[in-house]
Amino acid sequence: MLVSTAAASGARRAPRLRTTLIVVAAVLAGLVGTGTAALALGGDAWFGGDRPAVSETQTPTVEPSAQPSATATAPPTATPPPAPSQPVVRVPATCDDLAGVHDAENILELPLTRVEYPVTLANASAFSDQRVGSLSCVWSGDGEPYTTQAGDYYDLRYTIVPGVTDSAYELYTQGEAWVDAPSVPSLSPDALGQCGGSGLCTFIDHVNGYGLFFTASLPSGSTFSDDQVEQLNELTARLDARVHQLPAPEPLWQPAGATLAGADSCDDFTGTDTLDRQLGVTGMRTFKSDGGEYAASLFHSSSQVHAFWCSWSTDEGPRASATASVLPGGAVYFDQFRVADPSFDWQPTPGYAGEAFTSSKDGIAWLSVVVDDGWVMIQSDTTDHLAAIAPTILANVGAR
Structure with missing residues (x-):
């Protein structure tokens, strides 16, 4: 069992319902003009001559210039944060x-x-x-x-x-x-x-x-x-x-460019007849798949992003088995998985779209392909079987 899941019997539950502060600054300036007065004195008054008449002129008053009207200064436009390059927590709480x-x-x-x-x-x-x-x-x-x-x-x-x-x-x-x-x-x-x-x-x-x-x-x-x-x-x-009491979650992150189509069923990966032909066996059937007791996520969150997994096997005759899983928009998690489980010896492998890595563990051949911000993982019982089925599965989930 991949993830603990369960159900309650009985009647099902009813569904539940779910600042731009603009600061305007104005600078006021005033210019004030001033007047001056001049007094002219005749030079003969110093030598005993008749006292000249004193003429007095008045400088015209200079009116102060009008104050400029207040002008609104628009605040600088905020630079939006860069768009995230990988999935982010959408729950608005810590x-x-x-x-x-x-x-x-x-x-x-x-x-x-x-x-x-x-x-x-x-x-x-x-x-x-x-x-x-x-x-x-x-x-x-x-x-x-x-x-x-x-x-x-x-x-x-x-x-x-x-x-x-x-x-x-x-x-x-x-x-x-x-x-x-x-x-x-x-x-x-x-x-x-x-x-x-x-x-x-x-x-x-x-x-x-x-x-x-x-x-x-x-x-x-x-x-x-x-x-x-x-x-x-x-x-x-x-x-x-x-x-x-939480508000609605943030929008679901999606890659900016092309991404994988993903899968919602085993047939979205490949058909059993195709597996029979590619593996040289008969009777390949779906063994386990995402959902129910074999759900790989809580509350089937996988369905939100067309993530899915499926395994196939034969019951008799020549034995063969295969498993495929896909996570559109989940390329970043392949590196996380490599850290979490270092028992895989992933080696770069040419011949596939994007970045491909193969590994052998416990007699099983594994392939991981990271392409278009998505991750596809395929395994089979032999290296030859893996090479035979991988191209079809990859093409069907959009890893072209």
């Missing part, structure tokens, strides 16, 4: 806004460290939550995120997925992990979850167009106390209410 480390520490009763939650599944579609701009908040007692539901350390995390539709949430709840999960009407009509009686507490909800996934775990063999269960329920209720 972890501290919603539920932060102090909340987690108070419940788990020990210091916690904020950590990143790495995706280690060898599947491009598994990065769909990040691709659609989800907000993921993870705190761990050992500074490492847990990788299984029964982890060996304390952990509390939640993910807010934007753009979740009613149908996507409904489909997600049909997965195996949630099929028997009780509803939580005290939280919301759509909430499912369970807390108590074990060292795992988990909830999901569909709130205001966002999908909310919450989980807290204790080391194997530990059980949450009644007080911790009460605190976890209260924290989940507060988190749920804060998500309900």
Whole structure:
């Protein structure tokens, strides 16, 4: 199973509804004119001559010039920020806004460290939550995120997925992990979850167009106390209410230029008849695919960007198998995957569009192609089989 998913039985939940300050500066200036007076004296007065008449002239008054009228100075035009070159978080909040480390520490009763939650599944579609701009908040007692539901350390995390539709949430709840999960009407009509009686507490909800996934775990063999269960329920209720108050998410990031068409079904990759012919076998059938208990993303976020994965296999006769996954707009995540799982020895490989890399691991041949801001990953049981099926799959998802 790729990602824990589940469903609640019973009636489905009803869907929920969802400054330019211009400063004008004026500079006023005035010019004031001044007058002068001159007095002329005759020189003979100094030598006893008749006192000359004194003539007095008056300088004309100079009127002050008119003040210029106030003029508005337009503020400089703000330079817009450059468009992002890769997916960005679309949830208009931070972890501290919603539920932060102090909340987690108070419940788990020990210091916690904020950590990143790495995706280690060898599947491009598994990065769909990040691709659609989800907000993921993870705190761990050992500074490492847990990788299984029964982890060996304390952990509390939640993910807010934007753009979740009613149908996507409904489909997600049909997965195996949630099929028997009780509803939580005290939280919301759509909430499912369970807390108590074990060292795992988990909830999901569909709130205001966002999908909310919450989980807290204790080391194997530990059980949450009644007080911790009460605190976890209260924290989940507060988190749920804060998500309900969030404004609409930011627009979904898309590449500026061409990108992959992606896939929404196994047939979008290739057909079983085509696989039979290319692999020299008969009876290739769809074995597993994205969705339900095999969903590689939360709340089927993959459907927002036409990300998908599918695997095929034969039941009898000559054996052959293949798996393909695609993530349009997700080129950046191939490098993240290489860091998260260094066990792959990826080697640059010519002959494909964009940048191509091949690797062999556990007897399986792997191909990753990064092209048009997208990522395609294909695997097969032999190198020859991989080379036979890859061109068709790549062409069908737009990697030309």
